Amino acid sequence: MLAERCIYPAIFETPRATNLSSSGRKRIASAPHPYVIEPPEDHKTMYKRGDRLEFVILLFGKANECLPYFIYAFDQMGQMGIGKRINGKGALFYLEEVAANESVVYSKRVGKILNELPLSDLSVAAGLSDHDAEMDITITLITPLRLKYQNSLNADLPFHVLIRAMLRRASSLLAHH
Template sequence: MIGPGRRQHNTALFPACRLLLDLRAISTIRFPANVGSALHGGFGAALKSLVCVVKDTPCAQCRLYRSCAYPYLFETPPPLTTARMPKAQMIPRPYVLEPPQAEKSVYPAGETLQVGLVLIGKAISYLPFFLEAFALMGRRGISQGTNRFSLERWRLYDAPGGPASVRLAGEEFAKATGGPASAPLTGEAFAREHDSASCPVPLHRLKVQLLTPTRIEHAGQPVRRLDFPTFFSSLLRRLRNLQFFHYGLSDEEDDRRLRDLSQTITVATDRLIWLDQRRLSHGRWTPQGGLMGELSFQGDLTAYLQFLRLGELVHVGKGTTFGMGRYELVTEVKDSI
């Protein structure tokens, strides 16, 4: 029998790029409790102002709907003909915003804060739109003319954990198009550093640190006790959807076997807590609570590491464009049994 770690999956064909934006507060910035929601809303409003040429028409009724940058990035509609997610009005967005990791809500004028940005598949070519939208959001203010900032510079990470290409804002915007698209992070780059298929011995224990609220739903309800099959199934579904819709690739040959084998992975330790939060959307409050903390899984995890590493990049669960579902892996034990 071929073990679960023997097949090399198409994670190599998963182009993405991660950037870090340095924002300098022009006036004192006071974030609400849900920082990701505030940044997401400000970015969307700025992006629409930049690209919309038919101001008095709802997006879905506009003749440019299928070719405009705003709906593709911010309200991503499914293709006209697709058997995947056929009932969905919107599909997973091809980017992730990562709010500042510092646990603070106030940034005095002159202080710098860092926002992460992950672009996936075709969205990589839209980098200039993201940069211009952030610059406009800074000039206008994140909310109602307040919380203003300037985009000082942005850094493209050329490899996981490796050096970054630093680019100043301003005149460098014009050079953005040819940069990340020529050398994006890919699953292959992750494989070079963390490839499970090349592990000489199986991986039997792994710690997962949930850094931002992680909201995984089952049957329409949030999961409050997380096990590995639920975690992996949610992650795999997200990876496959992103791969299909934003890169045009479908590779699900081994997915059922991986899901079945995930039932053998158990929870070794669970130190998760539930964090309640919400966001205001179209005049009403929407719950965005999720799990935070850490837990450890045990079992033969070798085949799953390449997927879990990609999840560190693209996050897992609901609300990823707000920065939810961010996690890091810690390899606790790597041995043979």
């Protein structure tokens, strides 16, 4: 009854995929979550009191409308504590501010959403101005990536395997969110 209106299942319990490939197999096991958390680039795993942790969270589709819930959830998580429990308590933190497109959207001092969320439409057209141009692309993976090709895992990553996986993920995000 509440699952249709509650945001929890839409964000964290995405449904099993029903889209089939031309061979009748499922292309993905389940719909992707409508968010991605990008870790900080410093690879730091230990934080001392007063250290600052900054990360990026990308919201897709209607998940953008849930930004106040994400802010509240992170704020509550900070008050309850995260990580290894010492004397029954995790490490506490507080959410200082949330920014989008270089604009502060939420500030702990004010305690409310300050501005409308500046949404960005992604456009492929901007990169397609010169069809005959050659370019070299270097892709650096900053988090682990595991892709199957022809039903097996390979240490090397052919370009077409990566691109096909990216297209499947993008089309799945578009279809579900």
